[in-house]
Amino acid sequence: MKRQTDGNPILPWALLAIPVLWLSALLATGYEDGMTLFDLMGRFNLLMERPFALHWTPHTLKFLLVGLALYGCAAALYFSTKENRRPGEEHGSARWGSVRQLCAKYRDKDPFQNTLLTQNLRMGLNGKKHRRNLLQIVIGGSGAGKTRFFCKPNLMQANCSFLVTDPKGEMLRAVAPLLIQKGYVIKVFDLIDPAHSDSFNPFPYIKDDKDAMKLVNNLIKNTTPKNASSNDPFWESATRSLAVASQRTGSRFLLPG
Incomplete structure (x- = not known):
């Protein structure tokens, strides 16, 4: 269905101003001092017998200004109450997108500064330019x-x-x-083959006994089973003391158990 448009709304109103000016000038021609509006309307049929017998009178300018003012108020009222009914879009305005248009809109001119979405569609990494989220999820079997x-x-x-x-x-x-x-x-973190995995050495970050105790507590906490309970805290305290002392002296040790 071809979408209907209103075109240029100013031109019809400008053309309608011509008969308004003609009618104002015609009424000014038949107006005399002391006449009321009803008297002037009574002469209207007489004036219409010679509709183009117009001549300038002392009242013509006033009638023209009043006519234009009333006409302007009518036009302003029309446009202020006019609803946008979107003719031709009663069933929606959605349409199939074009991959070429989308790519031209969202891609970066530098081909290597894009994330590849499909073979023909890409999106630039600078989200401030296209105002779109770069987060993506790919679902497939x-x-x-x-x-x-x-x-x-x-x-x-x-x-x-x-x-x-x-x-x-x-x-x-x-x-x-x-x-x-x-x-x-x-950097590779491989839990299956640690020999080919990168590692982290925390010892250069230990400055005092407090740092050493934090590291030991983390080791014990993360190597203790969840439901394990110890009735005798001696061994755990001894483990902490041994580990802290070994870290401070730089000797090697094995945690018991």
């Missing part, structure tokens, strides 16, 4: 291509820092050489 067709291409853009959960290690093997070539520093 096993083998649907979530990793191959979405994660890997975006990692290969190499346009920001990445935090990747990679249970199988396939993305590390596939993308790590490219990222290293582009200057990335890759």
Whole structure:
């Protein structure tokens, strides 16, 4: 259905002002001093017999101004009470979007400063420009291509820092050489093969006994089963003391149990 539009609303009102001015001038022609409105209306039929017999009188300017004022009030009243009924959109205005238009609107001119949404649609990383959220969720069954067709291409853009959960290690093997070539520093946290995992050494951050006690308490708390209960706190206190002393002296120790 072709959408209807109102066009330019000023032109019809401007054209209607011409008969208003003509009628005002015609009434001014038949007006005489001392006449009332009813007397003037009584002469209206007589004036209409010669509608174009207009001439300038001392009252013509006043009639023209009054006529324009009344006409302006009528136009203002019309536009102030006019409702936007959106003709042609009674059943909605939604339409199918164009991938080309969306890409031109949201993409960054630098091809590597985009997140790849599909093969032909991308969105720039600068959210302040397009005012859209960059958070995304990809849902698909096993083998649907979530990793191959979405994660890997975006990692290969190499346009920001990445935090990747990679249970199988396939993305590390596939993308790590490219990222290293582009200057990335890759850190790996591997609980299955600790020999190939990065680690963290907390000892350089220990400055006094209070820091050492915090570390020991965290170790004991996170290695103790949830429902475990100790009736004799001697061994736990001894473990803390031994661990703190070993940290302060720099010697190696094994926690009992």
